[in-house]
Amino acid sequence: MENYTIIPAPYTVGPEAYAKVPEYSRLYGTRAVVIGGKKAMAAAREKLERAVAGSEIEIVDFVWYGTECTRAAAARLEALDSVRQADMIFAVGGGKAVDTCKLVSLDLKKPYLSFPTIASNCAASSALSIVYNEDGSFSEFVFFLECAKHVFIDTDIIARAPYRYMWAGIGDTYAKFYEVKISSQGEDLEHFKALGVNLSRMCMETLVRYGAQALSDNKAGRATYELEQAVLAIIITTGWVSMLVSREYSIDYNGGLGHAFYYGLCTLPGFEENHLHGVVVGFGVLVMLLVDGQDDECRRLMEFNRTVGLPTSLSELEVTLEQVRQCAEAVVTGEDMEHYPYKVTVDMLMDAVAKLDV
Numbered sequence: 001m002e003n004y005t006i007i008p009a010p011y012t013v014g015p016e017a018y019a020k021v022p023e024y025s026r027l028y029g030t031r032a033v034v035i036g037g038k039k040a041m042a043a044a045r046e047k048l049e050r051a052v053a054g055s056e057i058e059i060v061d062f063v064w065y066g067t068e069c070t071r072a073a074a075a076r077l078e079a080l081d082s083v084r085q086a087d088m089i090f091a092v093g094g095g096k097a098v099d100t101c102k103l104v105s106l107d108l109k110k111p112y113l114s115f116p117t118i119a120s121n122c123a124a125s126s127a128l129s130i131v132y133n134e135d136g137s138f139s140e141f142v143f144f145l146e147c148a149k150h151v152f153i154d155t156d157i158i159a160r161a162p163y164r165y166m167w168a169g170i171g172d173t174y175a176k177f178y179e180v181k182i183s184s185q186g187e188d189l190e191h192f193k194a195l196g197v198n199l200s201r202m203c204m205e206t207l208v209r210y211g212a213q214a215l216s217d218n219k220a221g222r223a224t225y226e227l228e229q230a231v232l233a234i235i236i237t238t239g240w241v242s243m244l245v246s247r248e249y250s251i252d253y254n255g256g257l258g259h260a261f262y263y264g265l266c267t268l269p270g271f272e273e274n275h276l277h278g279v280v281v282g283f284g285v286l287v288m289l290l291v292d293g294q295d296d297e298c299r300r301l302m303e304f305n306r307t308v309g310l311p312t313s314l315s316e317l318e319v320t321l322e323q324v325r326q327c328a329e330a331v332v333t334g335e336d337m338e339h340y341p342y343k344v345t346v347d348m349l350m351d352a353v354a355k356l357d358v
């Protein structure tokens, strides 16, 4: 039997979550460098500075990460004195900023703590970094053995962020349940995989229950109970599931036809620039359910999508059947389809997509 350790990222959530920063970051030293997106740092800076004032934690610098999570962006950060001299990294922002910090953390062997300022994905708590090439195209997934040492979720900051991030986050998050469920079909699940598969149900159920209210609270800038539940589903539940079912432990249930659909369509010129990841992935899940013969569940999810304004037809997604056909091969052979219970053919995909061509 092999020995292994599972450590999901601990978190603090609430409208004053940063108040706990000194208590939980002092375990890793005293000097912190903040690395993040420009808007994210602007949204978080004052609260962060107030949180560490008078404590032993010193913020040595606020550094802009760049615009993409690339190896070059990480190398540029790793060359900075303020980064090299810091004991730990405070990763502030959305997915790309946090993912860049993970690369720096891995290269420089410094711990990172994350501060998501939008609720669009689980980057803040997952043990994975999605790395792009300089031209913006996808490069590689980099997997980590460790997640963030702590995730600080200030719901007040997130409630004031543009709502389209949470809107897309909802699609990406319910995808975790449907993709994990299908990818793990018929497999013998040992403890941590079973934890992940069972937990994944909350990625969908929490959003079906609170998603619509959370979105309207986000539009109004209100940090309500419902918003907090949705934010935790998007940032924490999904990140924990992702880590528990990760390929780091040899079998990967992350990803599936929903994500493969998105990455396949990204081969269309201009598609990625005009579509949010989670919105397309959420639509891809509808396709995946139809391919899997789950027509009733697809209808149920379409009902939900209508309550939050996520697309239920190709026309709402602004693509044609012909355009999907052009990408069909890329979809069914995508990296996300590597661990799937059966082979999905171009014909199976196109039959399903045709049902959503209204």
Ligand SMILES: [Zn+2]
Pocket: 172, 259, 277, 278, 281
């Ligand atoms: Zn995703």
